[in-house]
Amino acid sequence: MLLTNLTAIVTGGCSGLGHATAVALRGAGVKVSLFDLNNEQGAQRVSELGEEGTLFSHVDVRDEEQVQRGIDATTAKFGAISMVVNCAGIAPAKRLLDREGNPAPLGDFQKTIDINLVGSFNVARLVAATMAKQSPINDEGERGLIINTASVAGYEGQIGQTAYAASKGGIIGLTLPMARDLAPLGIRVNTIAPGVMGTPMLLAMPEKVQEALSANVQFPKRLGLPEEFAKLVMQIADNTYINGETIRLDGGLRMPPK
Template sequence: MMSEQTTLPLSSITAVITGGSSGLGFATAQHLLQRGATVALFDIDREKGEKAVREAGGNSHFYPVNVCSEDEVSDALQAFREKAGRINLCVSCAGIAPAARTLDKSGNAASFDQFRKVTDINLNGTFNVSRLAAQTMAAQEADENGERGVIINTASIAGYEGQTGQTAYAASKAGIIGMTLPMARDLAAVGIRVNAIAPGVMGTPMLLAMPEHVQAALSANVPFPKRLGLPEEFAALVAHIALNTYINGETIRLDGALRMPPK
């Protein structure tokens, strides 16, 4: 006989979202808040973060956090846990995506400092937040399913098919994909699930600010639906993963069947 699983409502979610004041992070925060969740927005930009909390409303809170700082992440997690009582969802959306070819047209090598900055924020920052969130979650009581928390990290289809000029970005996102399963295996004993989402071309505010012809070109290669992905679709997938207790150790592509061309 199959054991009965109890699904928690979204209103019981207490979530930390890095990069939470814009783009996919903010869309996720709004989605959860509208359904009664308690949400902490972690972002390095204080002005944007405070504005995002005012706009999002609900039970939202802002903490200025550099994801690469052990002390800042640890302090913010502790402060939010004391306020909310527990943390059962951590979503990492903080990241940057500058482009640079390995050699430019004059034969000059790409900046090593820029490569390190991208991988430091996107990959090392994601691991830093994940490990400290896991430490916080592991100290909590398990729910009826034996679960103490869920970690969802943001990869990218560039982690599979990086385009020209994306060596740093693709490497950082491939790293997130690569650490998902072993981290899920590491944390299984304490009832913490770990998954990643690999978005395709998403209609974030930054992308929507580009000219129409640029947006059309990006959408043209998407098999179906032939459009940009919606931040709300990313947010809905986060919510589904949070509630579906059998999704673990998985990277889910959210890309309309897009496979990126070289450029």
């Protein structure tokens, strides 16, 4: 996939992994549509990345109408959509039972699943419907690329991560069947499963927690960089033969129980 002059949607595109991805895509000549909830930050990102090639839409990924409006605004400004990178997500931590033996609120679990898993599916299905109507962008018949974001927690969820691990494990499970569903249309689907990345979400955790997490990274012994996530997005886009795959980006990390 030659990226120059193509259009990509990035959910959660105003901060963390999404922002790093948007910066890398714009640097490669891609027009970028940011889906996020932070209007103030959205306006700032459009100004930073350039108004001609950047669009911001206030979108809750769980909401079908908001996602479709964002897609329609993107096609109205830029034309065809060739890529979507789903980075929107939350990472709450709560044990199944608290110290008094009370069960975790069901609503907290449902919210995490809705944003991380259902939200990613919602965006992917609606963007895929738009991609399917477009002409192929290369001689191989490729029409588009969907990249979802899982986590190593989808494989090795830690104590207190029942909701988060379940949501990310669900994204891993979606990857191959979604790729198989869309293969006849020339739409690829891949997932990146990051380890401990230096995003605002992780950097908000206590310093002791951050040190404990990075201590289990094999090499290089540090937090991952959002720019390294963005670099992998670019490499997946460049290599058409990567399809139906979940790629760990974790420095050899295998998460301990806590």
